[in-house]
Amino acid sequence: MSTVTPEAPSDGAPAEAPQRHPLASWFYRHPRTRLSLLLLLPLGWLLVVYLGSLAMLFVTAFWQVDSFTGQIERAFTFDNFVEIATDPAYYQVALRTIGIAAAVTVLAALIGLPMAFYMARVARPSHRALLVALVLTPLWASYLVKVYSWRTMFQPETGVIAWLLNPFGLDSPGYGALATITTLTYLWLPYMILPLYAGLERIPDSLLDASADLGAHTGRTFRSVVMPILWPSLVAGSIFTFSLSLGDYITVQIVGGKLQMLGNVVYQNFTLNLPFAAAVATIPVLVMVVYLWAVRRTGALDNL
C-alpha cells in the first residue's frame, strides 16, 4: 500500500502507522490510577455527602436541647429514644407509618405485577420500550402537582371520586389514611413496575414451556417458577415503595387530613428540637435495616 502512497514517510514506515497518544498510553500502563480517577467523584460524594450526613444524623440523635436557652447540648444521652419509646403518641405514629408503607407496598405489588407481566411477556417486543416510557411519564410531572391533583380528586362532595361513587349512594372517603395510601401508591408505582418488568423479561420462555411440559397448569407455573425467580425483583421494588413511603411527609400533609406520619414529626421538631427530630428520623432507617435483614433471611438475595 505504501507503493501507491507518494507521501509515505522516507524511513519506510507505512503511512498508516498508529498515532502516538502519550497520555492515553501512560494510563493504559497504570490501570489503578485509571480506576481511582474514575471513582474519585462518586466515592467522594458517597463518603462526604451521603455517609457523612447519615453519621451526623445518628450523632445528633443522641444530643439534647437545653429547655431554657433552646441551644443544642452536645452531650451523649438516650433521652430522645426513651421519650419516643415511652410516649404512646410517638410509637403509634411509628406503627401507623409502617402500616401505611406496608399497605402502599402491597397495593403497588398487586397493581404492578400484572402490568409488568403484560409489558414483559405479552406485549410485542417493539411496544415494550413505549410501555416503559408510559410507565415513567408520571415521574416527569412535579410531585406537588400530582399530590394536589389527588387532593382535588378526593375532595368530599365535589371531587371526582365523590362524583364516581355518588350513583352508589356513597361519598368520597375524604382526606385520611385511604387517600394517603392511594396517593403514595400512585406516586411510587413506577418504582415497583420497573424492577418487576426487568425481572420478568429476564425469565426465558423455555422455563415457562418446561414447566407446562412437566404438567404444571398456568397458575402452578406462576407459583412454582415465576414467583420464586421474580422474588428478588419484588423485594427490590418493595424496598423503593416501602422506604419512600416511610419517609414521606408532604403527601400526608396534603391529602392525609389530621393524619400524622413519622415525617411530620420530624418536620415539626426540625427547628425547635433538632436532636429529637434526628432520633425520630432514625426510626425509618432502623425499620429498613430490619426489613432488609428479614429479606436476606428468606434467601431472596442469594441469587442476585
Added chain:
Amino acid sequence: MGAPRAPATIEPRGQHGMSASADAAHVADAEGAVGASETAVRLRGLRKTFGDVVAVDSVDLDIADGEFLTLLGPSGSGKTTVLRMIAGFELPTAGSIELGGRDVSQRPPFERDVNTVFQDYALFPHLTVLQNVEYGLRVKKVAKAERRQRATEALASVRLDGYGDRKPSQMSGGQRQRVALARALVNRPKVLLLDEPLGALDLKLREQMQVELKAIQREVGITFVFVTHDQEEALTMSDRIAVFNEGRIEQIGTPAEVYERPATEFVAGFVGTSNLLRGEASLKVLGLEGVFSVRPEKIHLGDPSQPLADGEHGADGTVAEVVYVGDATRFVVDLDAGGRLVALQQNVHRTSSDVAGLRGSRVRLVWRRDHEYRVHG
C-alpha cells in the same frame, strides 16, 4: 421399500415419500421397517403460519412406538415448529396431532403425555438438581418418598448420582444436559421430544452424548423425536430420518436410505455432500436424462486410461481442487462433459505432501452403476 436392502437399480425413486404428502400405505410400510406395531405420534396435514410466514405446511408423519425419529433440516425449515406443536407450545393452524391414538391438537402442553428436552436445557435456576428432576412428579402429586426415589434413580441413570443438591448454575453444560434428560425421563412419558439438545456442547462431548442418548433410548424403550440440523448426528442416532425443507418433509427413511438414495436434490445436498450430474453431463456420462446423485466415497479415482468394467460408469476430467482432511482427501474434479464431482479417497498410502501436486492432473472417475440415483428437483 421400507426394509434396508442393497440397492440394485437406478430406477427413479419418486415414490420415496419425497413430499410431505406421503400416503398412508408408505407410512405404514416405513413403520414396518422399525418393526413396531403401534403409532405413538400421528401427524396429519399439519400446518402452522406465523402472520404471513408459513412455517410448516401439510406435514403427514407417523412415528412408531419405541422409534428414534429425527427431524433433520436447516434452520427455518420448520422442524422445531413441528416439535413444538407435538409438545403443545404452539397450536397448529390446521391439521391434527394424535398421541397414542388420542387427538390432542388443541390441548395445552400440561395435558399431553410427552416431555421435552430443551435446547437451552431450561432448568429451573431456583431449584436444586434433584428438585428440578422431581418437578414433574411434584406437580402430579406423586408421594414424596416415591418421587424422591424415582428422581434419584433418574439421576443415576444419567450418571449424576450425588449431584442432587447442586444448583444448575454449578453444573457444566454436559451435566445440565443430562439433568434435563433425567427431568424429562423421570415422568416416563410416551414420547420424548428433544430440541437440538446437543447443539450447545463441544464436539467431543456431543459425540459422547450421542452414544449415551442412543443407549438410554434403547434401555427405556421410549419413542424419541429428535430435532437437529446436524446430518451426521441424524445418521448416527436415528431409526428413521425425516428431512425438512421450507416447512415440508422432503424424504422419510432410514439413515441408509436417506444417505444412499436421496429422493430430491435438496436431500442429496443437505445430507452429505451434494454430488450431482445433470443436463448435458448426465446425458453424456450416463446416457440418461435427469439429475443423478453419486456419493463422493463411492467414486474411485483412476488414471484416464483405466478401462471401465461391466456395471461401471466413468467420467474423465481435470482435478480442480485437492483438500487434505487427514484420514481422507477430497478431489474436486471438473468433468469434460460439464459440471463437477467430488471424489473422497481414503489416505491409505497418501500423505499431505503427496496431495498438492495432484491439482490440474487428468483423471478418470469410476463408480458402480448401482451407486447412482436419480433425484428430483
